[in-house]
Amino acid sequence: MTTETPYDTPPSRRRPTLLKALIFIVLMAAITAGLLAAASLLRSKEGPKIATVEPQPLAVSVSPVEYLTELDIEELFTGIAEARRTSRLGFQTGGRIERIDVRVGDTVKAGQTIARLDTRGLGAQLASARAVVEEARAAHQLALDTAERQRQLQAQGHVSAQRVEEFVAQATTAMARVEAARAQADTLRVQIDLASITAPYDGVIVSRFADEGAIAGPGQAILELVEAGDLEARIGVSARIVPELVPGETYTLEAETGPVEAPLRSVTGVVDASQRTVAAVFDVPASSGVPAGSLVRLKMQRKLQEKGFWVPLKALSSANRGMWTVYAVVGEGDDWRAQPRLVEMVYPAGERAFVRGPVEAGDRIIVDGLQRVTPGARVLPREVQRAETANGG
Structure with a gap:
């Protein structure tokens, strides 16, 4: 069996194929020429013939x-009305908390006992110290009596002066032991007194950090006390208005409860490095009803040239x-x-x-x-x- 190649194809059979290819090439050339002609009609010397319309004005x-x-401007400066004194109270020595007599929101008076540690161990030590004091006193009294008898014998010529001086020295040593025993007893009394917390001033309990039965460490905060009465408002103002503030004069502050008349106590005159302001301290009367921790604002009028x-x-x-x-x-x-x-x-x-x-x-x-x-x-x-x-x- 023989395979027919294109070169073996007779000329009569190759002519239709060549004719179709020529026709296809001619058609493609005509289409390309038409596209080029259409593109040239859409172009001018200035570029594409595209209609441009400027948008309507806005x-x-x-x-x-x-x-x-x-310009008359009004500047507003903000600060916080705070209690003059706030203290976190705790025990100087550690121990088990026996009782806490106040809760958050309670009002206390200066000197009122508000918490106490279990002092049974200190009480036993104090009783022992008192016994030591009594023993030392008895020894001292015995030494005094002995020294007196030795003086009488010396007067009769039965003992030497050195013997008397020895017994007088023993009496002095006994007296020193009495003083040492008393000091130890006083130390225990002080520790018992420090085992209780008393209010340093009139105020309100705002926080409670422990309950009865807990073991408190030395200096650990148990209660937080805020002083009752007048508040003070620290307001940071710009340095340029400091000359306009006069200590002793009354200014109107804006608080959440309304306007408050507050006298200016002092101006620190020192620029705070972080805020770039000077602190002005105002006394806010308790009668104003402003709660501690409230925001207060100072308005100042000035002319801007x-x-x-x-x-x-x-x-x-x-x-x-x-x-x-x-x-x-x-x-x-x-x-x-x-x-x-x-x-x-x-x-x-x-x-x-x-x-x-x-x-x-x-x-x-x-x-x-x-x-x-x-x-x-x-x-x-x-x-x-x-x-x-x-x-x-």
Whole structure:
């Protein structure tokens, strides 16, 4: 069996295949030429013939700039009204807690016993020390009596003076033992006294850290006491207003319970390194009803000598290096364009800010919808839009 190769194909059979290939090539060339011709018709010397239509101007709200040369501002400083004294109370020596007579919220008086340790062991030691004192006293008395008898015998010539001096020395030694025994007994009495906690001043129990039966370590906090009565408010103020504060004068503080008249006790005059403020201490009377730990605020009025103008916060967009951007509406022929201007914020107050920058008095600033505005964009101020509508434009 023989295999037929393409070269063995007769010419009469190869002609239809070549004809189809030629027809395909011709068709592809025609299609390519048509596409090129269509593309050339869509192009001109300036580029692609694409219709461009400038977007309609954005309607924006504007406000005219009014310059001020000075500004009355209100500064607010915050502090905390605290008790003058707060103490964490504990036992000087350790031991088992026998009783705690107060709970959180109880009012106590100065000198009142409010907790006590189990002192049975100390009591037994004190009884032993008292017995030692009595024994030493008896020995001392015996030594005194013996020394006296020796003096009588010396007077009769029966003993020497040295013998008498020896018994006098024994009496002195016995007296020293009496004093040592008394000191030991006094030490135990002091330990028994220190086994109880007494209130150092009138106040309120605000915390309790242990209960009866617990073993308390030396110095461990058992109760927290806050002094009752007048409070003091420490408010950090800026150094520039310190000269305006006069100790002894009464100022109005804003507390959660309302305004409070509080005399200024002192101003430290030292700038706190972390807060960069100076502490002013006010006396808050107990009659004000301000709870300890409440926030209090001091308002101070002052004049700021600075040329600038007010803008709403929503008229500002952030820029670099702490600057802000406002958009001024500038006329160009029959159009209005939004032009950015860099300004510096001098003083923020609520929903507006006092700023300064290269803006002229009377210029109109876009005050709303900045998210839709781009530099150089066509805009239509709302006042102009209303005027055109009224004129039938």
